[in-house]
Amino acid sequence: MVATVSAVERGIQILRSFELQDEYSLTELVGLLSLNKSTAFGILQTLTDHRFLIRDEHTLRYRLGPALIRLGYLAHEQTDVRRIAAPYMEALAKELRKSVLLGTFHQDQLTVIDKVDPVGTLHVSAAIGQRIPFSAGSFGRVFLAWLPEEHVDELIATHGLVAFTPGSITDPEEYKAQLALVRERGYAVDDTEEYLFGVRAVSVPLMGLDGVVAALTVVGFTSRTGDQPGEQAIKAAVAAAQAISAQLGAEEFEPDQPEVPRQ
Numbered sequence: 086m087v088a089t090v091s092a093v094e095r096g097i098q099i100l101r102s103f104e105l106q107d108e109y110s111l112t113e114l115v116g117l118l119s120l121n122k123s124t125a126f127g128i129l130q131t132l133t134d135h136r137f138l139i140r141d142e143h144t145l146r147y148r149l150g151p152a153l154i155r156l157g158y159l160a161h162e163q164t165d166v167r168r169i170a171a172p173y174m175e176a177l178a179k180e181l182r183k184s185v186l187l188g189t190f191h192q193d194q195l196t197v198i199d200k201v202d203p204v205g206t207l208h209v210s211a212a213i214g215q216r217i218p219f220s221a222g223s224f225g226r227v228f229l230a231w232l233p234e235e236h237v238d239e240l241i242a243t244h245g246l247v248a249f250t251p252g253s254i255t256d257p258e259e260y261k262a263q264l265a266l267v268r269e270r271g272y273a274v275d276d277t278e279e280y281l282f283g284v285r286a287v288s289v290p291l292m293g294l295d296g297v298v299a300a301l302t303v304v305g306f307t308s309r310t311g312d313q314p315g316e317q318a319i320k321a322a323v324a325a326a327q328a329i330s331a332q333l334g335a336e337e338f339e340p341d342q343p344e345v346p347r348q
Contacts, residue, residue: 095120096128100137100149108141108148166291166299167199169332173325174201174301181318183305186211189298190228193219193244198299211304220246220253220260222280223273223288227300230267231290237261252277272323287319289326292335301326 098118102109109117115125129147132138136152167187174185178201187199195217211217219225219240229237238257246255254260267273275286288302303322 092124092128095124096132099125099128099132100153103149108144108146110144110146114147166329166333170199170291170299170301170325170329171201173329174199177201177301177303177321177325178203180321181303181305183303183318184211186224186302186304188217188224188300188302190219190225190300193240195219195221195224195228195300217280218247219244221249222275223286224280224300224302226264226267226273227288227290228297230264230273231297234261237264249280250278250282252279254279272319272326274319287322289322290330291326291333292330293333294335298333301329 095118098120099114102114102117111122111126111129114120114129115122118125129138129140133140133147133150136150138147139150140147166189170187174187177183177185182203184203185201186197188195188197190196197211197213197215197217200211200213217224219229229240241257241260246257246260247253248255254263263273271289273288275284275288278284280286283306284304285306286302286304288300290297291299291301301322303318305318
């Protein structure tokens, strides 16, 4: 394991402390982070010189500086969910021998924005650009599970819950109970052929700074997946979602981030 540079580590700790409040004095930072006062002052001076922090000359308190705005903007511009998700989708398709779909949600529909199909095996798939109703199986539930309840109620009242198959959930209360289960588990499964006959799926949310930004769905034929999406598929999909979400800015997933799979 490569050793960390202590001064850089302390500088990062100082910057991360501004997630808790807008500004600090030198004394407050020393107490909060248990730093040596002269060391802390040196790091603060360096960060201020490079405009990562600003020091108010009247109050002698520090706040975040404009250099971070520029870096944050660049990071946001360079974050492309398709690019980030691609190697994980390739790895999932290869490991599980099933199709992997990447979708986004807008207004009342899902849109497939990328896909990876397994090589050399019969598979279920969808076209890039294909639109799917919000209530179609597990795919939509990972988006709606984190929407405000009033938004979910509005969608259901306006568009209804369509009965695509006898396994579709059409009762609003039952549907919302399923959304609560998705939030608890962190993934959704379609193990009753809710959307398409003979097809079962597991879907996972991809989280960013502002909530769910996209979702992955692993789909396969009933005859190949058994009675429900297998434990292997669920674990693999959740692990991929955690790693992708970490790169999209969802800090809660950072501790569990695995290595990026090689294509």
